Amino acid sequence: MSLHGKRQVRFIHGADVHLGAPFRGLRELSEAWADRLVEAVPEAFDRLVDTAVRERVDFVVLAGDIFDNGRPSYRDYLRFFQGIERLSDAGIPTYLITGNHDPYVSWQQDLFAFPEHGHMLSADRPDFRLFERDGEPLVIIAGRGYPNKVWSRDRDIAEGLNRAAAEAALGPRAQQAPFGVGVLHTGLDQDLVKAPTDPRGLLRSGLDYWALGHVHRRYLDDERDPHIGFSGCIQGRDIKEVGARGVHLVTLTEDAPAQVRFVPTASVVWQRLSIDVGECATPSDIIQLVMRELFRVNGDARCEEMICRITLTGATALHETLGRADVIEGMREALNNSYPDFFVDALIDRTTLPLDKEALRREGLFPAVFMATAENARRDGTAQYAYLQDEFMAKNVAMPVLAQQQVDALAQEAEDMVLDLLIGEAGEGA
Amino acid sequence: MSEQRASMDGCRSGAHSFLKYLKIERFGAFSDRTVGPFAPGLNVVFGRNEAGKSTLVSFVDGVLFGWREARGARNTYKPVGAERAGSLLFAEVDRGIGEAFAGHEHYRELRRVRNADGAQGDIELLDDIDAETFRTMFALTSDELRSLRNTTDMTAKLLTAGSGTSSSPAQALAVVQGRLAECTSRAAGAERSVVRALAEQDAAKRALDAAAAQVELHRKHHHELHDLEAERDDLNVRMQQNDRSIENLTLCREGTERLAREEKELLVEMAELEGEERLAQERRAASAASIGQRLAELSSSEDRVLRDRLDALAARENKYAQAVDTARSNLTDSKALYETCVEALGGDAEKEHARTRHKIKATFSIAIPLVFVLVGVPLFMYGRHLGSLSYTILGLALVAFAVMVAAAALGMMLRPERPADPLRTRVDDAQWVMVQDEKKLAACRADEERFGASVAEELEGHGLGDARGDIRRARAILDEAKDVRAAMALDDQRARAARARLQAVAVRLDAIAQERFHLCERASVPETVSDEELEAAIDRCVQLRLGLQEAANALSKRHGELTQELGQAQRTSEFERLKTAHQEAITRTEEAKHEFAKLLLARRMLEAAIASWESKSQPEVYARASQLFSLMTNGAWTSVLLGDDGSLRVADDARTVRDPLLLSLGTTQQLYLALRIALLMSAANVGAAIPILADDILVHFDAERREGAARALAALAHVRQVILFTCHEEVMQALTSADPSSTVIEL
Structure with a gap:
């Protein structure tokens, strides 16, 4: 030619x-x-x-x-x-x-x-x-x-x-x-x-x-x-x-x-999405928002079928509802059933309670003490890491490879989880 | 510490609930009974034995936490034929102002009818209390006061419960511990378990490895199949070659066998044929010889002609024979006649004379001419020789004379005899007739003979000399000759046939030789190969074929196996699925581990926070407990403390430290009462609306200690609602004197 x-x-x-x-x-x-x-x-x-x-x-x-x-x-x-x-x-x-x-x-x-x-x-x-x-x-x-x-x-x-x-x-x-x-x-x-x-x-x-x-x-x-x-x-x-x-x-x-x-x-494209659902009032609102985001992202990729990992972020009163495994799973299933070309492999809840942390600190009650303790622990990252290593070894389980910032992220999540337990609905026990 | 108390008081914005009425619809002995109104502070319920004091405590417990079921020997206070039912009415009070809202429309009610329906009404009143805490800390009996179960936990619970959170840190810690336990649990239901996730991951890996081994195998088999097909083609070629060899060798062997047989037969035949030919030829020659050349070569037309001629001759012969017969018969007649005549005459002598005369005449007629001829001819000849006319004429005249004489003689002879007398004439006639007849007969016979001779000559000329003039015989000979000729022809034919066959045989023998050559060539054996060698070669090839066939079968079987296996392998995506499953297991394990790590960090932080929190408030509790204990024991014991091992100890002023087990009953009760009061005062948030229900707990105290205890209870009553049930007046008095503002209710 x-x-x-x-x-x-x-x-x-x-x-x-x-x-x-x-x-x-x-x-x-x-x-x-x-x-x-x-x-x-x-x-x-x-x-x-x-x-x-x-x-x-x-x-x-x-x-x-x-x-x-x-x-x-x-x-x-x-x-x-x-x-x-x-x-x-x-x-x-x-x-x-x-x-x-x-x-x-x-x-x-x-x-x-x-x-x-x-x-x-x-x-x-x-x-x-x-x-x-x-x-x-x-x-x-x-x-x-x-x-x-x-x-x-x-x-x-x-x-x-x-x-x-x-x-x-x-x-x-x-x-x-x-x-x-x-x-x-x-x-x-x-x-x-x-x-x-x-x-x-x-x-x-x-x-x-x-x-x-x-x-x-x-x-x-x-x-x-x-x-x-x-x-x-x-x-x-x-x-x-x-x-x-x-x-x-x-x-x-x-x-x-x-x-x-x-x-x-x-034929299949991967996407990671992080969606702030702070504005949503009900789980179906969340689902609609997620769908809109999925379509938007899919338009950018040149591929019809998509596997996504969606992380929900933001401070919302729905946090406790979302904290229940069956709710998240139900939402994931609803998303997967709604459009066959998208598959949500994991829907991860990283929302938080709408806590006013400053107010808690000011109250000076146990949450304040807890947050102070958490901050202390965070400052000594290596001790945290060593503690994890010891615990994993004690249980005879291989420790996953974690970078320091991953450990910090885990610590933050742990703190949020404990605050949920303390401040959220009365958990198991009454 | 102070801020804590401030917060305790302030967390309800000044107002909090207290139990005002017990409304019993049906419980125990009570029916439609209202007990109250109680005051927010210290209340004493005074009643005789069996007034229902314990019943009331159980009632409050039942409404709050459910009617007790009948299990073993326990009074469930279930009225006969009715359901337990009742309610608790709570009012609000502001510590500063007094009862905040007057009027029952502001009351809060907790009601229970059936356990299944739960507590009804303002159930948020139950938010900050649980059954165990209530029964340990709030519903006090003498027995209860003998110990404080799970001191540290209870302390922690209560202390951290008063921390402004809706669920206590201890509960949160319990939840975290529970989840951590799940993480390391091996139980089948534990979803978050790291241990299980690892086990699943291992299982997935093992399945994957097994499948991977399969896949490797499949690739090897793919290669094997490829090689196998080449091998199979090769084997087929060899088998075909071998089969061709077998074919050729077999053909060769059968062919050579057949051909050898044929050859042998042919050679035998050839010998036979040659013999036959020879024989035929000999016979033919013999036959030909037997009938002579001419006859042998007679053609059928000639034969016919000859036969016709024979017929003609036979006819003529017959005629001659007939003539002779006629003549003979005539002669016989005439002879008979003559003889008759002669006999009549006595004729023989005449006959003799006649004969003699005859004879003389004959002699002269012959002799004289003869002499003349004998003289005349030489004379003629001499005359001619001399040329003398005279001699010639003389000679000629002599000869003529001779001839004339002869003629005359002849004439004379021929002249008939004069007839004698009639008898003699008759005899002479008869004799003449007889002689005529004799002559006729002779002539006929001569003719016949002549004819016979000519026939014989002719016959001889025709080759029928053997017939010797006999026509019948000639005919027989002809017939014979015909037969012989036929036989000869047959022999000829046979000979020719034999010759032709011999030629064919020769050709066939040639062909046989060629065929054998070709067979041997195709079978690649030398022409001189023996049958045994051929057999051996065929055997070898057959063995080879068996071997090759076995090999081909094995190959085919393997090919079939491999094709099927690979065909199936092509259709499954099992391996890929197992890979995916394995990766999913890995991901889940990682997540489980992250979760585990998170929970560990949470526990660590929470425990640290709890310890920190406790360390602030715990000393306060023990200080207060010590104070109360000292008060109650009148200084006999001054300190309540936690030993190093976390167990409770008491100490006196002289720093004698004792285990509570060593204390007397009364002192023990005082100890645990002191501890409880101290805790209840510190943890004002726990069960803020629930009163302390003491069921005659001061019975084991002596008067002094009773006073102390009363003062302690009064102090508690500043912070919480206390309802003490007793049947002892002195107890009532002690309490009312310790706290003059206390309310007394009589049952």
């Missing part, structure tokens, strides 16, 4: 499929949503393949972490290879590298299953391929994968990946190729633990676009003239991976900047 006589090449840059990784941080899915999520990642991959076929791209590049540590089910495993075959049948070659979650050693049992046009670049040294269209050399593909789970700190993973080395390895035909694409699984300068490399080194390599994998959030070094990109993962997998997820559709044109278009592939 050419544009005003200039040659052009289009390809899909995807990465971090993580087939087989579970969805994390969910509390309790309904049956239907559990089934839904099981399909989500393979569906996202199918969408990647569909996009490639529909856009009639020239080739597809997958920058590592195709499979996850957690091993995909047999069905997903087959679906992946079927996807590659579909691309192969449509005449679209796929170039893959291995990542830290699926290093080369883990692939060796499965290499036999690759169809004709699926190319796995090697992991023990830089590898080069030449992409030709109608017999005309067009793109040099340079890349390498992870040989095993850990990459040694003192080696640069991008070493040896440049245009000159590619031409030397591929022969004179490669010199006619106008474009060069690098493929690498690296932390770049964002994750300094996992095979980091200097972006400036990549920019000097003589390749037009670097298709990178590992960082799950999409990134381009320069929106108008991109040379380095992370396509991000194709489907978010926990509450931290919020927002749209997908692949890059890259168009390289001779003597022109590369154009990168984001194509969403995720």
Whole structure:
């Protein structure tokens, strides 16, 4: 394809499929949503393949972490290879590298299953391929994968990946190729633990676009003239991976900047919402407010289906009602039943009683004493932490990893809870 | 301390409720009875024994906390045939002003009829008191005063109860403790339990690991299936090859066997045929020889012709034979006639003479010409030789003369004899006839003979020489010859057939050789292979086929197993679900742990706050209790304190510390009364509207101690409503003198 006589090449840059990784941080899915999520990642991959076929791209590049540590089910495993075959049948070659979650050693049992046009670049040294269209050399593909789970700190993973080395390895035909694409699984300068490399080194390599994998959030070094990109993962997998997820559709044109278009592939999007319900008088008011917020947020994400974790905040007289587990659960169920494309995984009550803490302090009764004690305890954070450690050990339970500010947050919640007990409705006991 | 008291008084904005009337509808012995009005301070209810003092205390307890059920030996005060029912009426008082609102429309009422319906009316009056506290602290009896159960807890409860919160810190602490216990509980119902969440997480992990092992297995099997299909194809090819080998070898063996048999037969046949041919040829030759060349080569048309000729000849022969017969018969007749005549004559001698004459004539007729010829011819010849005409003519004349003589002789001879006498003529006629007939006969016979000779010659010419002139025989010979010819033809045919068959046999033998060559070539064995070798080869191949078949079966079975297994594996998403479930378990465990941590922090803070709060008010309580105790014991004992181990101790001025167990009954009662009063005074918020109901508690006190106790109770009455029931006048007097403003009600 050419544009005003200039040659052009289009390809899909995807990465971090993580087939087989579970969805994390969910509390309790309904049956239907559990089934839904099981399909989500393979569906996202199918969408990647569909996009490639529909856009009639020239080739597809997958920058590592195709499979996850957690091993995909047999069905997903087959679906992946079927996807590659579909691309192969449509005449679209796929170039893959291995990542830290699926290093080369883990692939060796499965290499036999690759169809004709699926190319796995090697992991023990830089590898080069030449992409030709109608017999005309067009793109040099340079890349390498992870040989095993850990990459040694003192080696640069991008070493040896440049245009000159590619031409030397591929022969004179490669010199006619106008474009060069690098493929690498690296932390770049964002994750300094996992095979980091200097972006400036990549920019000097003589390749037009670097298709990178590992960082799950999409990134381009320069929106108008991109040379380095992370396509991000194709489907978010926990509450931290919020927002749209997908692949890059890259168009390289001779003597022109590369154009990168984001194509969403995720079928389920994660959201975290914090909603202040101080103004609501009844639980149904809260539900309506939550629904409005959900719709608003969903409009921003480019995806129909959404899993959310909603935290209710604010000071409200409904606090005690909300404190009852069956009320919260009922509200959560009402929300889930109202609109099938949203799922509220957890509805967390962080509302507080409309307490006038100053007045309490002034009264000087037990709550005041209690608040003073709480403040004392807060000042000595390490003692609190040590106390928790001792208690957990005494009960033979592994302590969760908590940062100091998480401990402080817990202490604040504990204080609020005790104040509820003291000041709220008479609890168990009369 | 002072602020506490201030707050105590101030928390109800000056006014608080007190019990004014007991309205008993039905309880115990009472029916439709109103007791009261009570005053906000000290009240003494004086009544004789069995007036119903204890009944009233139980009544108040019943209305507040429910009628007691009959369990064991206890008086439930249930009237016969009626339900217990009654109410308590509370009025408001402002300590500063007096009764705040006069008039029953401002009263607050607590009513109870049936336990199931609960207390009715202004039930908020019950908000700050619970049954245990009431029965321990408010409803006092002598027995009750012997101890104070759960001193520290009760102290804590009461002290922290007076803290301006609607539920006491102790209750809050109890709630927190309860939730903490839930967190570490292993019970099935405990939802928040960290321990259970961990157990669930482990179980999920185990299930997941098992499934993961399955998945690994499936991938291995996927690979195995892939390899297996290649192996199966390979095996099929080998099996086909082997089958072809078996086929070829079998064909070869059967073929060579068959061919060898055939060959043997053919060779035998060939020998036979050759013999046959030879035989046929010999027979034919013999046959031909037997009938002669000509006959042997006679064609059927010639045969027919010959037969016709034979027929013709036979006819002629018949004619000649007939003629001869006729002649003979004639001769016979004539001879007979002659002889008859001769006999008549005696003719033989005549005959003799005739014969002799004949003979002489004949001789002369012959001899003389002969001589002339004999002379004439040479003479002619000499004449011709000499060329002399005379000699030639002479010769010729002689010869002519001879001829003439001969002719004459002949004529003479031929001239008929003169007839003799008629008899003689007759005899001569007869003789002439006889001679004629003889001659005819001779002529016929000669003809016949001639004919016979010519026939014989002809027959000979035709090859029928063996017939020797016999036509019948010739015919027989012809027939024979025909048969022989037929036989010859047959032999010929046989010979030819044999020859043709021999050729065919030869061709077939060639074909056999070719076939054998091809069979052996296809079976890849040398032509010289023996049957045993072929058998052995076939056996080997059959064994191989069995082996391959077994292998193929095993492969097929495995293929089927794997295909089914992988087909099912493809359809399930069990593994992914287990992963999700595992992650959910992890999340829930984390949350349970966070909850646990939060509760721990809460407990820590709460305990610290409680301790802090207690440390402020507790000394106050014990100080007051000490004061009251000292007052009641008249200084015999001066201090009430908490030992290091948290148990109660008493001390006297000389710092002798004793365990309350060692005290006398009276002193013990005083101790616990003092403690209770001190607590009740400090925790004015607890059961603010509820009166202290003392059921004759001063009986064990002597007069002095009674006074002290009365003063203590009066002090209490400043803060709370006290209703003391007694049947002793002196007690009543002690109380009324300790507090002159006290109210006395007589039952």
